[in-house]
Every structure is written in structure tokens, then in C-alpha cells.
Amino acid sequence: MPLRCAVDLHIHSCLSPCADDDMTPNNIAGMAYVKNLDCIAVTDHNAAFNLPALEKTCREMNVVLLPGIEVTSREEVHILTYFPDVKTAVDFGRETAAHLLGAKNRPEIFGNQLILDEEDETVGTLDPLLIQATDLSIEEIEARCTQAGGLCVAAHINRSSNSLLGNLGFLPPRPRFAALEVYRGAAAPKVDTGAYKILYASDAHRLGDIAEREFFLPLEERSREGLFDYLKSCRARLGRED
Ligand SMILES: [Zn+2]
Ligand SMILES: [Zn+2]
DSSP states (O other): OOEEEEEEEEEOOTTSTTSOTTOOHHHHHHHHHHTTOSEEEEEEESOOTTHHHHHHHHHHTTOEEEEEEEEEOTTSOEEEEEOSSHHHHHHHHHHHHTTBOSOBOOHHHHOOOEEEOTTSOEEEEOOBOTTSOBSOOHHHHHHHHHHTTOEEEEOOTTSSSSSIIIIISSOOSOSOOSEEEEOTTSOOOOSOOTTOOEEEOOOBSSGGGSOOSOOEEEESSSSHHHHHHHHHHHHHHTTOOO
16 A cells, blocks of 8 residues: 655745745755644755755655755746665756856845755855856756756746747747756646646745645655655556656
8 A cells, every 4th residue: 555645746945046045955844844744845946955954854854855856947937856876866957057148146135045054054056146047958858967966847838938838839849857846935837737747835935935734745665765666657557667
């Protein structure tokens, strides 16, 4: 019998300029614990430098952390990428950030891009503005992510901006995502989502917005592997085994 695990697979840390500075590794893990979530994914924009600290803080709180990044395509569409381990995610983020279009962050306008250690001490900041587009197409992002051993989920497809439906106006037949994320704060998507598994997540940029125990996935085990394998099985059902 699969376990019914409460998940929130779309959370931003203080590396994302648009997220609050108190979205620290300890605060995120602590809030996930308080909310009794089984699994979270932290998915900063186009980089993943807070995942090493989060790996430690989540382990202390007995919260499963799925490493992720929210990548911005050249069409300005947000694609969630998930990885089986933190190192792969950090490396993928480094490669992704090299494809950002070139604007520098201006913290007084966009917010801080803080890299923290497991004590929530600031150990660095990032210069390229993370909330700009990359020069990668949606298909290129999916291909690169798959090549790296990751999985792609189209983010908040029903939002009016930075989404498949908002920016493209339709659900492209390619690439095959593992699943589609639907944002609860917007009208339901008016397209046929076919065999796609639909995921719900908070897209929290503030601590209080991290999801309650309200969205569940049936996992064979309460672990990163269990979660990753589940998402993989969603993709396999659509005809992608790799
Ligand atoms: Zn987004
Ligand atoms: Zn987001």
C-alpha cells in the first residue's frame, strides 16, 4: 500500500530575489516541520545554491527535500526541474545561470539573492539577476534536464504570466513533462490536460505561504527516492521511460 505523503514541491528560498530574506534554510525546514509536511522541494529561480544547506536543515527536521530549480525559458515560461540529488541540481543551476540574458541584480529594486549556510549565515550573494529569462527554449530545458537525470514539470500552467497557457496559449505536444502544476490561486486551466498528473503547490515566497497538509502523493516510501520514483512513473505513463 502506498503511503499518503503531504507535499509542497514549489518553494523559494532567499536566493530568489522575489522571496523574503527570512526564507532561510532553517526557517523553511522548520515551517515544513510545523506544518507536518512529509516532502518539500525548494525551487529557486535559475540557480540552486541554497540546496546544500537545506539538505542539512531538512534532514534535522525529518522533512524530505527534493532538489529543484525553477528555470525560465526564453519564452519567459517557468519550468520546474527536479533532481535525484543536490549536487546534480547545483551543477544544473550553475549551467542554467550561465544562460541568463545578462542583467545584473539590483538588490534595492529586485531584492537580495542570498546564499546561506546551514546556520543561516550569509556566505555569498549572486550577481546575475535570477528572475530574468535564459536563452534556452522550453524543449532545450527539458532535454538538458532529462540528460542530467532530472524531471521537468511545467509550473503554474494556469497563471496569466510565466506559464505555458499564459505565454503560449496552449499546451504544446512536446516536450513531455512528467506532470503539470496548477496554481490554486487562478482559474482552472481551460485545456484538456489529458493523461498528465496534476500537481498543486504553494509557490511560496514567504514563510506563511508554505502549504498546509493539503496535497498528497501516493509514495512507495517516504523518501527522496520514493518521491522521485513516483514522478518518474508519472512520466513513464505518458510514454517516457528514460
Ligand atoms: Zn514561477
Ligand atoms: Zn516559483
